[in-house]
Amino acid sequence: MKDMSEGYVTEDGRKIGGVVMEMKNITLRFGGVVAIQDISFDIREGEIRAIIGPNGAGKSSMLNVISGFYVPSEGEVWYKGEKRPPMRPYQVAQQGIARTFQNIALFEGMSVLDNVMTGRLTQMKSSIFSQALWKGRAEAEEVANREVAEKVIDFLEIQHIRKTPVGRLPYGLKKRVELARALAAEPTILLLDEPMAGMNVEEKEDMCRFILDVNDEFGTTIALIEHDMGVVMDLSDRVVVMDYGKKIGDGSPDEVRNNKEVIDAYLGVAHD
Amino acid sequence: MIYREAGDFHTSYREDNQTFPIRFDRYRYYAVLAIAFVVIPFFINDYWANALLLPFLIYSIAAIGLNILTGYCGQVSLGTGGFMAVGAYACYKLMTAFPEVSMFIHVILAGGITAGVGMLFGLPSLRIKGFYLAVATLAAQFFLVWLFNRVPWFYNYSASGQISAPERTVFGIAVTGPNTESWATYLFCLIFLVASALIARNLTRGTLGRTWMAIRDMDIAAEIIGVNPLRAKLTAFGISSFFVGVSGALFFAVYLGAVEVGEAFGIQKSFLILFMVIIGGLGSIFGSFAGAAFLVLLPVLLKVVGADMLGWPTDIVAHFQLIIVGAMIVLFLVLEPHGLAQLWRVAKEKLRLWPFPH
DSSP: OOOOOTTOOOSSOOOSSEEEEEEEEEEETTEEEEEEEEEEEEEEEEEEEEEOOOOSSSSHHHHHTTSSSOOOSSEEEEEEEOOOOOOOOHHHHTTEEOOOOOSSOOOOBBBBBHHHHHTGGOOOOOOOOHHHHTTTTTHHHHHHHHHHHHHHHTTTTOOOHHHHHHEEEEEHHHHHHHHHHHHHOOOOOEEEEEEOOOOOOOOHHHHHHHHHHHHHHOEEEEEEEEEEHHHHHOSEEEEEEEETTEEEEOHHHHHHHOOOHHHHHHHOOOOO | OOOOOOTTTOOSSHTSSSOOOHHHHHHHHHHHHHIIIHHHHEEEOOHIIIIHHHHHHHHHHHHHHHIIIIIOOOOSSSSHHHHHHHHHHHHHHHHHOTSOHHHHHHHHHHHHHHHHHHHHGGGGGGTOOHHHHHHHHHHHHHHHHHHHHHHGGGTTTTTSSEEEOOOOOEETTSSSSSSSHHHHHHHHHHHHHHHHHHHHHHHHHHHHHHHHHHHHHHHHHHHHTTTHHHHHHHHHHHHHHHHHHHHHIIIIIIIIIIHHHHHHSSHHHHHHHHHHHHHOTTTTTTHHHHHHHHHHHHHEEEEEEEIIIIOOHHHHHHHHHHHHHHHHHHHHHHOTTHHHHHHHHHHHHHHHHOOOOO
């Protein structure tokens, strides 16, 4: 294995930087149930990092640890070279980590545009009084952030539904709006929990294209959970494989594909 | 035909962000403002002011307040009556303590004090949701009414336990007390309503409004995009209570003149405002107006039709009022759960295409 401590360049010419997030010996327990057991891995700047594993392996729990929903029972989360103290999810978001959910978690009562604008909330700093009068900083901020939101809307090709209430949209578009909301935050790390779940082939292709484009154009680091192996192997630079809360493989898609333990976990082991 | 936006282009985000992006709406809004400020004061008399206009204006402010909390932020509150009482008593204490200060200041300060009390009672909302929060705010309702009944300091040790508004002025014109002109009280309340509506609209279309609606629609997702839930809920409680407090102060000082807290600000008031918000439309400023108008006008209309036109005895009409208003509320909830505001939206959609709907 080549030395990657200072970053490297992928075959398709993308630059992968140093480690931006590192999970050190994470263990997560719910009472007697051990959801995650002593897992360590890192995420490098600019890479697409996949987390895979059979159902119940603890992938979503891992994502929840990263985004602050769960505080690990043991272990440390290092972000940008610093150990992260236990924080609430909104504080994690303010640090530049955005995510999408396995089951869409959009604000159904709001329009697509408003949903995307909520992604900018961490950037909004105007006072209540300025907002009440819609003058000064509040108004300027509204316009400036609208420009960012519109860029994302353009990028994900959802201009035509800009003012439609989210509740009226079909599933595939909702997924895209959710991605837009996460992207609007201009995150350092983007966490995607099964971005392709429940989509047909065309929608999956679109979504893959968007994920690659996001990574390519904005240099966003992406960590994703996905069940579609074809997608994972094509998209990701490195893959973590989990099973029953343990890490059983970590490396490039090819390495993982040929890992004995991974094959056993997915296909089962012959008992003889 | 009647209502269209063709040829109405926006070339900047600022134009697109306007309260009334469509020119037709904008002109209608200016026309309504002009009539309300310039025409009505010349024709108003005591009956119109006391039976219709003052209650409509004051309840609209309260409905806007509750709509921010319940309609925009999704926190159910049954404490509106109690918070109105806080506004009324705060205003009373201020009026009697600083007689020379303008009434404007008193009402705004009363709103501010209510905002503080509202935030205090909003603290449980971080832990409890839905019906349980409703019960917690119900506790606020009963506690506040009990407090104002039992602690004589609040009603300045008056023998009757009531509070009554002394005469106070704005720019030398009496707006409270026994010798007021109906146009003065009307304009005084109207200014507060217009200011409240503008502020509420600005807040709800901007950052804070999105924060509230995010909490309302899905609090987990709101937190993940960086919304501090405690802050969002407390600002909603604070701002909502500010408006409710202003309306309580006006209700006591300008409209009634003298109140007994249990009667004027009891649990029925909480339900009345909640009905206004639900019938008018949750999450809509226009809905707050529509709901207040509906519940203020309907009883008067029924009385005019029943007692004056059909000649029925007044007590029968009064009973019919209750039955019909109750039935209307049930019908509304079944047929149009999103309230009058939604009806209005649908009507506008239809009018855009009329008379060629295809």
